[in-house]
Amino acid sequence: MTVFALDIGTRKVTGIIGYMDEDEILHVLDFETIEHPYRYMLDGQIHNIEGVAKVISTIKKRLEERNEVKLEEVAVAVAGRFLKTVTCELEMDVPMDFVDSDFVKQLELLALSKIPLSDQDGLELQCVGYSAVEYKLDGLWMKSLVGHRGKKAYVKVVAALLPNQVVDAMISTLKKVGLKPTFMTLEPIAALEITVPEDLRILNIALVDIGAGTSDIAISKAGFIVGYEMVPMAGDEITEALAQNYLLDFQAAEQLKRNLDSFESVETVTVTDKKVKIDREEAFKVIKPTVEVIAKQIAEKIVKLNNGSPSVVFLVGGGSKLSILRKELANCLQIPEERVSLKSVEQIQKVKSHKQGFVGSEYVTVSGIAYMAASGSGSIYDMVEINGQKVKLLRIGQGQTVLHALLQNGFNLSEIFGDFKPPITFKLNGEIITIPQRKLGGLKVFVNGVETPLYRRLKTGDVVITEKNNTEDDEQVLLSRYVKPYVAIVDGKEFAIVTPKVYVNGQVLEDLNYQIQEGDIVEVEKMDATELMKRFEENLQVVQFYLNGEKKQVKKHKLRLVEVKEDESQIKVIFQTEPVKIQDVIEDSKPIKIKLNGEEIILNRKNNLVVVNGNYVPVETPLEEGMEILFEPYKPIVADVLTMLNINPRRIKNYTLLVNGQKASFVQELKEGDEVTFQFEEKTED
Incomplete structure (x- = not known):
């Protein structure tokens, strides 16, 4: 099964498609990365939904075209400067001979049900990921409960929370491009999942995902992920320090930052269009105060969460590539520099790329997202x-059952x-x-x-x-329980009732009091509201009129679907009538696209000329019986286009006017896609 994953970061968006093999290796078939043209995101949060949606749409389209697939579902991770973590625990009776995986999931979900829905300031929160940090069976510590026998099971979980607005913005952005988020987790969870396999989690490892807007932290110890944290500073602060010192725009400063570890000096252009050559050591001195602040904040969060410095620090993300930042972090944590390691995706044994160029620390998180989604681990929200x-239900694996939902909500x-x-x-x-x-x-x-x-x-x-x-x-289980009539409501009044066809074991059955038997196959016809509307419009009153002398006839009104309401007994299809207007029966006057001197422009057509019974009328006028309409659609000509050039005709000495490569006149009519070329020679001043 193909997995589509997105890492929606502050500076850029990366999408990959791949699959998981039987050895639990993630095979990356293709990938695409696009930087935001503007600062649509800040500190890991989406601020401009439309802008981010356009970037995602481009990535989706390119991957679909190259791989001949239709991408409708996506796995994502969230981050943000308002990350909060809470610890919850629960003990419950084991209602079976031994503990199975379903019971463990239920135990964890019930523990998560204790998560607060808001903070002390009333800000609504949503759980975006969690980890079990401790299990006990009858008071004894267990690494895993599955398969064991006992009477009472205990779990402690640590959950990561973000404001509802952060998660809602992510979901809204994905919906705009036709993607359904079927998997969601926290960015450091995804990075740690693929970078630190279970056999390494006995070590005390701090993973830090340093992006552009945030530095996200996850800690492993004694075989478990024990906590998450976030620092609202990352690569963008370093970029801004370079931009301010050298008078660079953000993009130029970002490029300078990325090249500092690769070249002794870097050439760039300031906002005053001046070329400058910047020495690496000089640039390091400029960014050192900012790097020290970032490293100090990351180190403080790690020490607080871990109750001391960890044994090892793994760094991932594009913002972690600067050697000066790694050195400073080791200094702040007071650990040897070699114990702060930059992890690149090509070093990870669980990932195999089938496309060149998929290398670097910036691809670790998106690989982790895809890996977790493909392996069925992690969380989804419904x-x-x-x-x-x-x-709000936290889904695990294939999703929560009705039983899980009821238990989570107090039953x-x-x-x-x-x-x-x-x-x-x-x-x-x-x-x-x-x-x-x-x-x-x-x-x-x-x-x-x-x-x-x-x-x-x-x-x-x-x-x-x-x-x-x-x-x-x-x-008795009657067929009528599962067959709902469609009731048409037109202008607030019941218009018609239609009962869908019902097939039982392949035969049409009209008796809805039929008692359903074991093994029956029931098919209830699904009726589309648009088809119902067409059926009902056939009974509407007609109106006759003349258009440019030709007698015509249409429905006097048209139906507009307002909404479809479904309850336990019926499906109400609600319509509103609207009068048919002149604009509904004349030629649609849409703008046309042409090219003027190679540049594509949109030519908005002017108002159409409509005369009724000798008088000019607007096109919004409702049709009436016997109405005589004279209509002549506006036809754009070359002269309409040339007005856009703002040329003084008195300055023109000679000119060449072509339409689609052929000589043309100023009054020649234009069509969609025409190419107009106008070249001229100016008069010389006396």
Whole structure:
């Protein structure tokens, strides 16, 4: 399965596509990196959604075209200067003979349910990643609980939180380019996951992902990831120091910074268009105060989170390439310089690139994102509704089940389960539906109006409703429960009711009181609102009129789809009527694109000439019975284009005028795609 991952950074965006083989090696098939043309992001957060979306769209299109794939789902990671971390713990009974992986996930999710939804200032927060830092079984420390037997299981987790606005901006940006975020994690988690494999996590390692806007930190110790932190300073501060000292624009200063470790001196151009040659050692003196501040802040965060200096520091990200920064960080942590190591993606055994150029520390994080998404580890967020309350679910692997969601939101096992009768299982539009018939307590659970088993996976937008089942339930499972009529509402009044066709085991069935049997295959016709609208428009009143002497007839009104509302019993398709206007029956006057002296311009057409019964009228005038319309569409000519050149005709001595390479006149009509060439010789002054 192809995985598409994006590392959306402060300075640039990188996208890769690849796959995971059976040996858990990530194969990178292709990649694309584009720098933001402007500062659309600051400190790791998206500020200009439209701008970032354009960059992502270009990367997506290039990868799709080169690899002949359609990219609809994406894995991403988030960062930001407002990162907060919290620790949660939970102990619960083991309701089985031994602990399996599903129970461990449930245990972790219940611990995460204790995460605060806002900080002390009321800022709403969202969990963007977590790690289990400790397990216990009956009070004894365990590295893993899976497969063990015991009575009580305990977990401690550390969770990373960001403001809702940061996550919402990421999701909104991806939706603008037609991408669904199916995997989301924290940037340092992704980098550490692929850089520090489990067998190395017994060592005390600090991983620092230094980008342009933030420096993100993750710590491993004793086999676990024990915490995350963030410093709101990184490569951009160094770039800005160079820009201010040498009077460079940001792009020139950024290029200077990137070349400092490769060349003894670098030539560049100042904002005053002056060429300068900058010596490396001189530039290092300029940036040293800024580097010291960044290194000090990173070191302080590491020491506080780790309760001391780590054994080793791994650096990734484009901002970590400066040797002066690595040296200063080692000095601040008081560890040997050789223990601060720059990690490049080509050094990582879990990554194999099939395309040249995929080298450097800047590709580690995006590889980690893809690796975690392909391996099924990490977290995904879905927004669902449970009994009228909006709930953010942390998805693990393939996503949370109904049972996980209920447990995470305060239900206990005794409330949910009861004694079961044999379930009825059938297929509804290709989906397997199992109806548990409970008695003596328990809950009925409905997802989007359909009674649903507890193991069903939830997705964004699902509506979950629970009902108490206090008495024995012998209710028949009727077909009518799953067939909703379409009710057309036009201008606030019920217009028509349409019942979709229903097939049971391949045969059309009109009796909706049919009792569904074990193994039935049910197909309910899905009716498109647009098709319903066309069907209803056939019954609308018509109007006759004359257009340039020709008799015509159209519907006097047209329907506009307002919304589709679905409840437990029906689907309301709501329409509003609008009068048909003159502009609906005349030629559409859209702008046209042409080229003038090789430059593409848009030529906006002027108002069309519309005369009704001898009088000029606007095109927004509604059609009326017997209306006589004279219409002549505006046709642009060469003279309209030449006005854009702002040329004084009195200064012209000779000229050449061509349209598509042929001689033309000023009144020649223009069409979409025409190329106009106008060259002239000016008169010389006396």
